[in-house]
Amino acid sequence: MQLTQKIMSRFVKDDVDGNVVKRLLQYGVATQGRYYAIGILAMVIVATSAGLTAWSMEMIINAMSNPNDRAQLATVSMMVVGIFALRGIGAYVQAVAMAKAGNGIIADQQRNIFNKLMEQGVDFFNLRESSDTLMRVTQSAQAARGLIDIIATSAVRDSLTLISLLVVMVYQQPVLTLAAMTVGPMAFLMLRTLVRRVRDVTSRQMMSLAEILRVLQETSAGIRIVKIFALEDLMRGRMSAAVRAVEKRSNAVTRLESITMPVMDILAGLTIAGILWLSTWNIVGGADGASAGQLMSFITAMLMCYDPARRLSQMRVRAEAMLVGVRMLFDLIDMKTSLNENPDGPALKPGPAHIRLEDVTFAYGERKVLQNVDMDIPAGQLTAIVGLSGAGKSTVMNLIMRLYDPTEGKVTIDAQDISGLRASSLRRALAYVGQDTFLFSTSILENIRYARPDASDDDVKAAAEAAFAHEFIIALPQGYQTQVGENGAFLSGGQRQRISIARAFLKNASILLLDEATSALDAISEEKIRDAVQVLGRGRTRVAITHRLSTIMAADLVYVMEDGRVIESGSVDALLRADGPFKDLYDKQFG
Template sequence: MKDYFRLLSFAKPIEKFAIPYVFATLLYILFNTLNLALLAPLLDTLFNHKAAVIAAKTSINEEQSWWDIMGKFRELTDYYILNYGPTQALKFVCIVIVASVFLSNIFRYLSAKTMEDLRVHTLLNLRKKVFNNVMNLHLGYFNNQRKGDIISKISSDVQVVQFTVTNTLQVVFKEPVTLIVYIVLLFSISIKLTLFSLLIIPLAGLIIAKIVKRLRQQATQAHETFANMLGYLDEALSGIKIIKAFNATQYVKERFHQENVTYSNITRKMVRRQQLASPVSEFLGVMMVAGIVYFGGSLVLTGESDLTSSEFIAYIAIFSQVMRPAKALSDAFSGIHTGLAAGKRVLDLIDERPEILDSPNAIEIKSFNKSIIMKDVSFAYGDKLILDRINLEIPKGKTVALVGPSGGGKSTLMDLIPRFIEPKEGKILLDDIDLRDIKVESLRAHMGFVNQESILFNDTIFNNIAFAKPNATADEVMAAARIANAHDFIMNTENGYETYIGDRGIRLSGGQRQRLCIARAILGNPPLMLLDEATSALDTESEKLVQDALYKLMQNRTSLIIAHRLSTIQNADIIVVVENGKVIESGSHSDLISHNGLYRRLIDMQTFTD
């Protein structure tokens, strides 16, 4: 129940919805019960009005108990029969029934409307909390998680949770109150029959509980399998070109199908159990009604009961209604297992904490004045050492290039500077301030990023360039596009800067996508540029133009670049050669060529791959 109450906290302020819901529900139950309480007086008026007149005359001075609701209505109908005749009494009963049904349905609607508002409110808060927490997590978390599992938790699981939370609230209040009111009404008619019926209800509850016992375990398996399916779907859509290029369509289809079959089998078993609860409870209800009909009917026929035939028929009708809230409770009991299984997955995601946080006394930096220095920096993924005691200085205004064989640790070294990851040992200083003492947002605000992979969004060209500077003017965006050699091709698109580029920029070529990424980095005009293979996706002509623009741009700022093309790195002020997580050599292009070391061998082989 701890998980349930945590999930319930997302409905706050719950009193805003609970008070009107309770008020509307109580009035609905009241008027709905009145409809049933009028059944016996209606039957007496129609079929036994002569006896009713005699009863009315003999019971004028008799006082009904306060909780005998049906007795109170019988007094009224007897009064009308005695004073106005059975026709007027029938009219009175019909008017009261119509009014009662009308009011019960009005309050039923208001109750349902309030609960729907609570459901939407809970979903909004829960999904916002989950998504915000995911966005705050460190990059390392996403390297160890399937994207499909995260998507499943934010979309499907959250939806299941909000229905479970609100439906349970609805059932926990509405159905028990309805059940209690019905039982009170039944006791007011016949204590003996009601005690007999209450002996049977717990037996039905035990049987239904047995049926739904394994639902939570199956629900957990279903949610995990569905997450795997979403993961396969995402991979298939992202890699559709490679799938077709390698004739792997059938393999991908089969893999998705196998997971789909597993999910379908688990769901089928779950639904069978859930669906079994309903007919079993209905069958048990009919058995109870039949037992009461036999037991109570025998008492009426033998004269051992004070019930009239109309009262006995009304009792049976009311008792049959008792099974509706009882059935709703059993259905809710089976449904809550599914919701709690989904809720546990959602709460696990909410409880996930980022490893990289601002220190309590973190400061904001206003400028970058001297240098970035790495002192004995080491980094490892688990037991695998990636960087080993790196010492490196990146002076302000200089261009530093990282080169070396693939897997040497160049991208990891670059990721340390914006604190995408944290060093296991050593420290990194910016203007003699440890990066861990600087607010992350303040640090990254001084940096521009262009990666190997062109990360764009399904939006307009203008909004993609202005992504890091939402208040940028059209002139600023166009100026950045011109520097990145993107303006001309943008103007040739269908709607210019307002052209939508599709999912991940699929409507553009690789070179066009990369130039938009460069324009995005340029627009922020940061003092420090981090370029990881920034020109790798450009054709030769575009590369020359963009290279020239980047060269001019880097003259007035600090740049750290990773590249494997000689044209990109030979003009760097400092070239750092990284191999197996260590700095092997560093210097200018001419110095390193003369040293005849690893850099010279890489130049000779032209293998600056990463």
């Protein structure tokens, strides 16, 4: 692989590109070196057999000129069979080895990207288009494989093939070889003018691919809005524009890659015609006393040089197109994690689960959503957080789950600052039910069991019964094995929410977080769930966010928030007697 790096460096002048190629090759050697070594060895065999093919033409012509020498004919025939057999076996081994290495590169890079995504905080996904991430996972990994393949097959196989053929040409006709090589500098100068254009077009092509994915995702997720507001033509127009842009840029890349072909063909035609004229002059004039076999061997080698020389001329242009995707791949892998989850940090110590927010301020970028918030959430009790939309309630919940870290202040559980704890140990102590219920595209049984993968089927069913989901589940055609579809598309909103609540019950965590957990339920189901939370949550720390005060009338402590601040707190009875903001909310809901 050192040979490939040296050869590729001749084509890649930009320092950034050179570093990208070097890094990719080093990664390829480290992870797939065995297969690349086998592939390169096979390429050496293929390249050598090309030279042997051209060299054998002298012996073939000489044997055909003396047909009475049967021994010579037999020897030459067996040699030809051996050369072509060697080439065929080498080509097969090369194809298999390179495919294994390339597929391994794709799989490794896709795993690396996904592992990097799992290390990122929630804000990474909130600030980045999912279509862009999806495009990087698929297209960029393919580009990494394609770039290594181009380097290996062109820079190694084609270069070695050219070298072996040039050796034959020099051996047979050194003067004519020197004349034939004058075409090289002209082809190289032509390539330099194409590279920058390819880089620009390929970058814009990647953006257009991301737009196609974005339109598909938005149409799929918002199909009801699309239908209700008759947006079909608008979405068709967006998709058509994105597809048209990809088509246009793909055609542009193809034109840029293919423009080398007519130029190389013309140059090759002129060279071959000139060499044929010179070789004929040599025969007539007897300048070097070359035999017909030697000239045929030289001309055969020269003709065989055309294909590898053309592929080498296209390599830089094709490699530049691939480099755009590889740069995007490494940009994502090298991206700094937005939240340090302290994988080697201390674990959360077992305790009663007493939560405190101490002078907490938090901002999304420049926008402050919490300002100097102090909360004391007692262990083993139900604490409610209420307020109008945008008051900062869900942000408090996100900070407790450490999906974000405070801009100022700290969040503690049993006097342990959670920002310094191992995130995995913290989240094992938490169970969460949100208003935007998310279900995985699998069965109901597995969706509930995700909370505790070692749970038995009976444990899952017990959690479903506690969440009043068991009856509707067993009424489905496949019961607990019913597939829920993408994000539970086959279920109603209330059914999804009850499965989500069952999942939280199954986890049996010491802290239960409920963010509008009953928003999609009818009044009867809400009352049943509220009673279940009271029973199952007894002795656990529970934090509930709600707009419907009926769900938190049994709360031990209530915090009222407004504009990112706590403006009132106390028991339900005390707040109702205080005639403050909580009393106003209560009167508006209950008259």
